[in-house]
Amino acid sequence: MKFSVLAALAAALMSPAYAHLIMASPKPFNNPNNSPLLPSGLDYPCRGPPVGSPTSTELKVGSNQQVTFEGSTTHGGGSCQLAITMDKTPTKDSKFKVIHSVEGGCPLTPIDFSVPAELPNGDATFAWTWFNNIGNREMYMNCASVKISGGASDNSGFDKLPDMAIANIKVGAGVGCTTLEGTDAIFPNPGKSVQKAASGKFKDLCASKTPAASGAASTPAATPVVTPVASSAAPPADAITSTIHTLVTVTGTPTGNSSVTEASPAPASPTPPAQPSATSPPATGGNASCATDGEIVCNGETQFAICNHGKAVWQPVAAGTSCKNGKIAKRAFTHRAQRTAGSV
CATH class of the missing domain: 2.70.50.70 (Coagulation Factor XIII; Chain A, domain 1)
Incomplete structure (x- = not known):
């Protein structure tokens, strides 16, 4: 069950x-x-x-x-x-x-x-x-x-x-x-x-x-077979923020004969004006002020931040999701391509 x-x-x-x-x-x-x-x-x-x-x-x-x-x-x-x-x-x-x-x-x-x-x-x-x-x-x-x-x-x-x-x-x-x-x-x-x-x-x-x-x-x-999927943008290396990462599931065996399922990246969406809860948010990796700790702040549909001590640091949403009205929601189903190890 x-x-x-x-x-x-x-x-x-x-x-x-x-x-x-x-x-x-x-x-x-x-x-x-x-x-x-x-x-x-x-x-x-x-x-x-x-x-x-x-x-x-x-x-x-x-x-x-x-x-x-x-x-x-x-x-x-x-x-x-x-x-x-x-x-x-x-x-x-x-x-x-x-x-x-x-x-x-x-x-x-x-x-x-x-x-x-x-x-x-x-x-x-x-x-x-x-x-x-x-x-x-x-x-x-x-x-x-x-x-x-x-x-x-x-x-x-x-x-x-x-x-x-x-x-x-x-x-x-x-x-x-x-x-x-x-x-x-x-x-x-x-x-x-x-x-x-x-x-x-x-x-x-x-x-x-x-x-x-x-x-x-x-x-x-x-020996797991790990195939990372690059996100559309990433926060600065020294930034410590609350994030939602794009995840890929990988399976490996000691012989190396395993299948790998790769998630196709979600299509890019235009970035509408910033939500009222943040002040003049810049491009990905920038930051803005916010009012309530722990709340989700959207920068269009493709970027988000979790308010942390009055600061919101923008980063991309996970593949297959979007940020709307302060909430992370699933997008429509996206195509997943599967290939076996050794295929081209």
């Missing part, structure tokens, strides 16, 4: 019900608040084990699923992972294995993923983790109870999946591992299913440590 889309992107960004973002689908257990994990790691994993009889969502191997979010404070995006542990009641010793990674632009859009064949049948725990771009050095984590069906009869394939990344908390590999503010984390082992922003300021997950002491996972890394 595919997770239902509970809110469109614009509604998620503007919702007054939450400050930080929180996973909406699949439904997290224990009705957690949207705070990050404690720096001490006392509430890792999942901000505590499930209580009572939480709702369980079926994940059928090979099916396409989606994770959605609620909230308004995106902290400039960042990087996140989807992971599974076969422990129904996870503990600090549980092994969370990565099934999908997003490097940059997370979680400003819903996350689409496929349930991998390596997962064994049975009750399990699904986790979404997030390392924010702007703000305190934190680790967010929401968990949901799931039931794997149509999967493997043993754990041999599951055990070979990469370990979930941990940083900014004093647990396991997270001890001494700190992300760098204003950057999107690059995971030491993102796995075979990777979604990467077309542009951004990328740094290794443990940017404060030397490579020799980075504590990378021991599982051999797969």
Whole structure:
């Protein structure tokens, strides 16, 4: 059963019900608040084990699923992972294995993923983790109870999946591992299913440590095929802003024989006069003043900004979307061309 889309992107960004973002689908257990994990790691994993009889969502191997979010404070995006542990009641010793990674632009859009064949049948725990771009050095984590069906009869394939990344908390590999503010984390082992922003300021997950002491996972890394899609414009290199990146989903295997789906760029639209909420906005990469922190400001349909301390820095909207009346909305369906690796 595919997770239902509970809110469109614009509604998620503007919702007054939450400050930080929180996973909406699949439904997290224990009705957690949207705070990050404690720096001490006392509430890792999942901000505590499930209580009572939480709702369980079926994940059928090979099916396409989606994770959605609620909230308004995106902290400039960042990087996140989807992971599974076969422990129904996870503990600090549980092994969370990565099934999908997003490097940059997370979680400003819903996350689409496929349930991998390596997962064994049975009750399990699904986790979404997030390392924010702007703000305190934190680790967010929401968990949901799931039931794997149509999967493997043993754990041999599951055990070979990469370990979930941990940083900014004093647990396991997270001890001494700190992300760098204003950057999107690059995971030491993102796995075979990777979604990467077309542009951004990328740094290794443990940017404060030397490579020799980075504590990378021991599982051999797969070789993802990454094909970035250049955005129509990008903010200045030293700008730290709340952004929505154009994302491409890529799949790689150790043999290199994989298919790549590339998104065709959305057609350019003429830029109408600036919205009243910003003062005389210049071209892409410029900035203007704005009134209300957290509000979305449009510069025509092709540029947007999220008001941050009275300042709006213009940047392009994600492919397939437009900015109208202070909201990000989907455009009409755009053509997607698919090609297989090795084709010309």
